[in-house]
Amino acid sequence: MKSMLKLIRRSLLLLLISMFLLLIFNGVFFISVTASHNSGGSIWTAAETVADSLSPSSDGLRLSEEGRKTLKEYGAWAILIEDKSGNTIWESDNLPEEIPDHYSAAEIARAVNGYICDYPTSFSRKGDHLLILGLPKTGYWKLMWPAFDYNFIANLPKLLLIGLLCNLGIVSLIYFLASSGIFRSVKPILKGIQDLPEGKEVYVRERGLLSELASSINQSAEKLRSQEHSLKKKETARANWIAGVSHDIRTPLSMIMGYAGQLEEDAALSGSQRQKAAVIRRQSEKIRDLVSDLNLASRLEYNMQPLHLEICNLVAIARQASVDFINNDIEGRYPIRWLTKDSLSSCLVRGDSSLLQRAVANVVQNSMNHNDNGCRIDITVEKSGSWGIIRVDDNGAGVEDWQLDKLRNTPHYMVCDENTGPQRHGLGLLIVRQILEAHHGNASFDHSKEGGFSVLMKLPLADSADKRN
Known part of the structure; x- marks a missing residue:
């Protein structure tokens, strides 16, 4: 509606400027013509x-x-x-x-x-x-009785002004009557264009001077509705397929893991056979975790994962994730160093604590997965303006610049239907990014100061999150 009023004001201003310029032109033209043909002297x-x-x-x-x-x-x-x-x-x-x-x-x-x-x-x-x-008969024309009423001459400026205003009024009336049909047609078209990106039902009556434009808008709206329906159908089918596969694979995988565990502990088997059983168990656990990650990534991608929002402390979340990994690192190949300042006892955000802890755990696990020879992992929690930040750095092998660029810019197979060749594989960091975006935050990847890998997770602090909502 504001655009409509702006268009009307602009058209009216253009009309007034045109009339003013036309008046000046006619005055200059009249003076120049009469001056060149003046016989007065x-x-x-x-x-x-x-x-x-x-x-x-x-x-x-x-x-x-x-x-x-x-x-x-x-x-x-x-x-x-x-x-x-x-x-x-x-x-x-x-x-x-x-x-x-x-x-x-x-x-x-x-x-x-x-x-x-x-x-x-x-x-x-x-x-x-x-x-x-x-003088020649066709040379000049003379006004023989140039006498005018005195009151007429005295009131001539006023009469000229009244005549000018009447002319302006008549021209303006003609303009508005002629353009009212366009304005009536423009208003629903503007509303239709504004409603298109909002996903509202759009239909513009195809009449008046802009009927062709209205028809194009209706066709565009119908095409968008069709595409949206197809996309939702495709997303639902993909999500249902992933959920179905995750469900169907759970039972046979549990059986494989159970039997492999029994064989691993069976003293009657040779050492090499028990080692093979242990490999089967560990690989089955990786498949189980992969299926779990796949299911979670699918739910996050299609907004099917419910968020249990509450005020939670990033310091406590990061500390708990660190403790869990320290307790499981029996061999001590992945020492975790806590670099959060002691003065920072709380960093409150509004979020789902279990999902945020999963994001931190995924980043730490990513450092472990890509450093078979071990590495040190540093975890830091800090505040920066209206953001709460968790930084995870390692001093491991790190990534090349081209790998980092690919990680930042190449789409994941979970969110891309085309160009399947160079897509990034692995769900850990994708889930991190999805969890942060679901909380109105973001995750960024870079080299660490010691040449390893660094992940920066930013979340709006609780006060900022309340203002956003």
């Missing part, structure tokens, strides 16, 4: 020039060369009327035959104001006599 000056060019001679009056040139320039003729008698006492050589040689006072008044035999005239004094300059 030229024909009267010509009459004065001819009058001044007459001079006495032995046979009466003689017109000088300058006067002849002026008559020729204007295509005009001239007569000189005597003051008392009204008789013509001088005439130019090109005087038309129909021009009379005597004038009464009324005829002189008419000739001065307008025309003689349809010839427009101008005049000038020559002593006590009157010189009349006759």
Whole structure:
């Protein structure tokens, strides 16, 4: 709706600017045209020039060369009327035959104001006599009675302003009437476009000037609905398939692990046979953990994993994960160093404590899985602004730059349907990233200071999380 109002304001502003520029253009055009065709001074000056060019001679009056040139320039003729008698006492050589040689006072008044035999005239004094300059019939048009009511002249500025405002109002009315159909069509189209990304039901009536655009929006909405339905169907099928496989594999895997454990402890078997049974058991446990991770990753990917949100302490979560690994590391190949400052007793976030502990455990287990010869693992909890941070660093073999770039940017097979060749394998770090994103946080991967691998897990602190929600 704001976009609609903005469009209307912009269109109205464009209309007003256009009318203002049009008014200026017309004013300048009118002034330039009238200035170039103005006869207000030229024909009267010509009459004065001819009058001044007459001079006495032995046979009466003689017109000088300058006067002849002026008559020729204007295509005009001239007569000189005597003051008392009204008789013509001088005439130019090109005087038309129909021009009379005597004038009464009324005829002189008419000739001065307008025309003689349809010839427009101008005049000038020559002593006590009157010189009349006759111009070509199609050369000029004269307003013979230029008299206006005084009140009309006094109120002319007001009348012009009222006329201008009326014209503006009429043009604006025509504009709004002509464009109201467009605005009525634009409003539902704008609403349809705004509703498209929100997943709402969109249908725009296909009528008016923008019917083709409305039709395109309806087709796009239908296509999006179809794609969304297909995607949900595909996601549901994938999630159900993973859940089904996880369920179906659990029973035979439990049997394999149970029998392998019994064979591993059977004293009647040779040492090599018992070792093979131990390998079967350990590999079966890896399959079990993999199936568990696969199921969890699927639930997180499709928002099927319920989050039991509560206020929990990142320091306690990271410490518990550390203790669990220390207790299980009987050989001491993966010592864990606790680097959290003693002054930091709590770092409160809103989250699912079991899932967050699983994320920390996955990162530590990742360091163990990729360092068969052992490594030291450092765990640090700290605060930075509105974030709580858990950092896990190791001094193991680490990763190459290209491997790190691949880890950061290559999609996992759980979330990619195409380009299956270079996809990243392994679910541990994917689950870490999914758990952090489900808590409005993020996980980043880098080299550690000692050349190993480093994982930084950031979560919004409890106060910041409440503000987000």
